[in-house]
Amino acid sequence: MIDASDASLPPAAEPVVSVEAIQPDKTPRTERGKRTLRRLLDAAAAEFGERGYHEASISGITQRAGAALGTFYTYFDSKEQVFRALVDHMGRLTRQWIADRVAAAPDRITAERLGLEAFITFARSHKDLYRIVMEAQFVAEDAYRAYYRVFAEAYRRNLALAGSRGEIRPGADEERAWALIGMSVFLGLRYGIWDDSRPAAEVAAAVADLIAHGLTPAMGAAQTGPATGPKP
Amino acid sequence: MIDASDASLPPAAEPVVSVEAIQPDKTPRTERGKRTLRRLLDAAAAEFGERGYHEASISGITQRAGAALGTFYTYFDSKEQVFRALVDHMGRLTRQWIADRVAAAPDRITAERLGLEAFITFARSHKDLYRIVMEAQFVAEDAYRAYYRVFAEAYRRNLALAGSRGEIRPGADEERAWALIGMSVFLGLRYGIWDDSRPAAEVAAAVADLIAHGLTPAMGAAQTGPATGPKP
DNA sequence: GTGAAACCTGAGTCAATGTTCAAGTTTGTA
DNA sequence: TACAAACTTGAACATTGACTCAGGTTTCAC
Structure with missing residues (x-):
């Protein structure tokens, strides 16, 4: 359901000459x-x-x-204007949805897992809007870029903050932010839109492990032996 | 440059009645x-x-x-048919490009870094084709899904193999594959198409660290002190 | 060289659809 | 109630661009 108030532009603080006089x-x-x-x-x-x-x-x-x-x-x-209004609407809706579900996270690592799960859940319950945002890349590219720029910037800030707190290893937060967003977007597409039969929490947990610890085997537990082969 | 031979469909092994008789x-x-x-x-x-x-x-x-x-x-x-031919062409081109550049990697972690770098480089040098593939999601969705399904399946196999070799921690390889592909796609867009001023190797290295070790701080080196604040 | 197949040409056909508008209906206020 | 503003209506307009086709030119096997 769309909030009708979203169709209007943000109120521009009492203009001297009302634009309505012209348009x-x-x-x-x-x-x-x-x-x-x-x-x-x-x-x-x-x-x-x-x-x-x-x-x-x-x-x-x-x-x-x-x-x-x-x-x-x-x-x-025009046709394009409604489309843009919907992209804009989706941006606010997504941020709100995720923020609500991540607010209670005690640390960044937990926040990543909850955020990922929230993103997949959101995609599932707003398939129409999700597709609209993705298509915006080809219909209203500036809106599309703005959508992700806002996301990425907020994400980067959160990572930097968590880094300064020692919750995560400090690192290249901008690149990390874009990488993590890309993950979410693709997982939302694959496990939210294309096939929503897997529990979102399960997918999120699996990938959260990757985000937390990476692919490298735990030190000292390096297994060189034959952990291979299908079970007989 | 497009290889003209790509326009034809794969030869269907001597059909009894040639389709050309009809079409x-x-x-x-x-x-x-x-x-x-x-x-x-x-x-x-x-x-x-x-x-x-x-x-x-x-x-x-x-x-x-x-x-x-x-x-x-x-x-x-038709218009759509050329478009599909180009998507198909792009698929083979990308896989070849990345495979060439990853072949020499001694282990999976290195392969991830090289693959990421190759992907960004590829996006930069084939912006047209890159955009075509992305737009395929809305023009020829089946071709788009096929494109990524092939990627994801190959990726999953590589991860499973590396896992059995002890090069990486075993885990949910399908989800991992989609997550890692999502990363690449978004980084390719952000640092390949939108802004190609950053050296691809630099971006790849930054994110490869995330892929290898995740966000969790190194054990024993947990820093709780003030590593914060801007340099004076 | 020759002729049939392959190839090229571009004006014309045709369907789709974004947008306009003049005329009618409903709402809310005084 | 009265009336002006707000709202609704759908036929008509105008553009656009994918695709066709009949006739002309080039290629190449023989």
Whole structure:
């Protein structure tokens, strides 16, 4: 469900000359208008999510919303604009979802596991929006970059902070941030969108081990013997 | 540069009744034809890479190739078919590129670093094809999935083998494979496509440390003291 | 050299769909 | 209730671009 208030731009602190004088504001004024806008946003998310940006049509959106074609343009300037509104919406939704689920983590390593699990869970329960964000790379690249830049910067800060606290080894936090985001995105795709039969917690735990300890065998436990071969 | 032979489908071992009898084969027979096909493939890669699938036009491709519009359909059935041919081509090219650069690695951990570096380098030197593969998710999803399934399966096998050799800690190799691929893809995008000013080896080394040892501080060296604060 | 197959050409066809708009209906306020 | 603003409607417009095709040119085996 889309929050209708997201369609409007952030209020720009009392402009001297209202922009609406030139470009009429498309914010709904009545209750009916608000309901219609919400229906259109939900319909747009479904249409874009199912058919992709280019296959999606405005008439498909308005049909889903039970509105006439022209009504769309009462609330949006163009096909691309709704799409951008949805990408933007998704950004805030994702950050909130993950932040909520990571807040209680006692340390960074735990936070990584919970964050990963939250990401996969989120992808599963918002497949439409997830696809929209991914497609933004080709439809609204600036929005796409902005989406991940915000993520990466926050991630980098968290890693730096954890490093200074001794919770993790200090290191190249920017590269780490992008690497960890890439992990999440792909795992979200593979275990969230393509196949959601595996428990998210299980996948997250498996990968959290990789994030915590890497691939290197534990020192002193170096096994050179034959741990090989299938069980008979 | 595209290898023109990639445009044809894999030879299907002497069919009893040639398919060409029904659907005429579009393989070039003369030298001139081969040259034209190659020009068209290169042009298509450039057009799709620069403008994206939907913005790209057949006339754009033929113009780049210095051919007439109709010539395109002498060699391809549709816009989507060339696109798929390019995705397929990219798959083989990537695997070859990485395999070449990883072959000499003495162990899995080294292979990870070299593979990551190779991936970033590859993205940089084939930006067009890289973008085409990413967009395949929305244009030819089955081809996209196939592309990564092949990667992931090979990766999983390598990890399992390394695990049995004691080069790495045994673990959930499928999840690990997808996580590591996700890393590469995002790092390729961030440090290969968006900004290629950082030396690939540097980025790879930074992340290889994460892959090898994870985020956990070295045991016994747990630092609780103030390793914090900016240098004065 | 010759002729048939292969190849090239580009104007034209055709369907799809983003966007506009003038006319009608509903809402909310005074 | 009255009326202006807000909202709705869907036919019509305009553009775009994938794909076809009939006729001309080039290649190459013989």
